[in-house]
Amino acid sequence: MRITDTYQHEDEVRDSELDLLGIVNHTHYLLYMMHARHKHIKALGIDFVDMHNQGFDLVLAQAELKFTRPLVTGDRYIVTSKIVSPKPGRLAFEQEVIRVADQKIAVSAFFNAACLSRKTGRPVIPQVLRELLAGLKTQ
Numbered sequence: 001m002r003i004t005d006t007y008q009h010e011d012e013v014r015d016s017e018l019d020l021l022g023i024v025n026h027t028h029y030l031l032y033m034m035h036a037r038h039k040h041i042k043a044l045g046i047d048f049v050d051m052h053n054q055g056f057d058l059v060l061a062q063a064e065l066k067f068t069r070p071l072v073t074g075d076r077y078i079v080t081s082k083i084v085s086p087k088p089g090r091l092a093f094e095q096e097v098i099r100v101a102d103q104k105i106a107v108s109a110f111f112n113a114a115c116l117s118r119k120t121g122r123p124v125i126p127q128v129l130r131e132l133l134a135g136l137k138t139q
Contacts, residue, residue: 007040023070036079062112076100
């Protein structure tokens with residue numbers, strides 16, 4: 001997988017993810033997208049545990065979500081993840097949760113993630129991320 005590719009993960013809504021209205025509670029969309037981002041990064045060769053053991057942690061710095069239609073129990077959905085225009089020291093992701101049955105977007109989102117040094121708490125770009133981000137600039 002190249003850094004410019006859009007990653008996709010498919011899953012199904014579980015009964016336990018619904019709220020009183022019978023729709024997916026907003027917090028679960030954040031979990032859906034986090035899971036897809038982690039799988040996306042892993043597919044690009046970045047291992048969170050290895051980075052942590054080397055003294056670096058990827059953390060969410062900003063989240064912006066737009067809810068357009070609900071998902072309900074049994075809905076199959078696809079979560080997309082695309083890395084876009086990162087700022088220095090950050091990875092930016094555009095994501096969508098799409099209902100499979102009609103291909104309608106349930107939620108669209110933008111996330112900024114930063115890589116922090118565990119020693120200093122400051123943003124850093126370790127070599128593994130520097131190489132990954134270089135691939136984005138050459139595409």
